[in-house]
Amino acid sequence: MPSRPRVLRPGGARSRVEARREYDATRQARHSWRRFYSTARWHKIRVRQLRDFPLCAFCEREERVTPATVCDHVERHGGDEERFFAGPFQSLCKRCHDSTKQADEAAAKRRGPTPSLPFRG
Numbered sequence: 001m002p003s004r005p006r007v008l009r010p011g012g013a014r015s016r017v018e019a020r021r022e023y024d025a026t027r028q029a030r031h032s033w034r035r036f037y038s039t040a041r042w043h044k045i046r047v048r049q050l051r052d053f054p055l056c057a058f059c060e061r062e063e064r065v066t067p068a069t070v071c072d073h074v075e076r077h078g079g080d081e082e083r084f085f086a087g088p089f090q091s092l093c094k095r096c097h098d099s100t101k102q103a104d105e106a107a108a109k110r111r112g113p114t115p116s117l118p119f120r121g
């Protein structure tokens with residue numbers, strides 16, 4: 001990662017502590033959606049999903065019968081509360097969930113940190 005050019009702030013230089021605090025706040029905001037998982041609302045959704053669809057959807061496609069333990073978001077919610085609770089959801093076993101998540105993250109890495117621009121050939 002390229003380092004940011006040094007910026008001179010006459011009289012208003014931030015201390016290391018301040019910079020650190022700011023960094024922590026940003027990081028927390030970025031992952032704040034994780035708290036949705038501990039809400040009663042999410043608990044209800046998860047229980048209902050796994051009750052209605054008790055088998056892993058991915059394993060079923062491969063004609064394997066595996067009990068699902070994970071209520072997975074079919075579409076990326078991107079930390080958006082509305083989308084997080086709206087779904088759609090699918091039931092997965094932990095193994096499928098973890099492997100698709102890894103594949104997903106690898107794909108995101110290949111795409112790069114910025115949304116890809118429309119391809120012009």
Ligand SMILES: [Zn+2]
Pocket residue numbers: 056057058059066092093094095096097
């Ligand atoms: Zn599975």
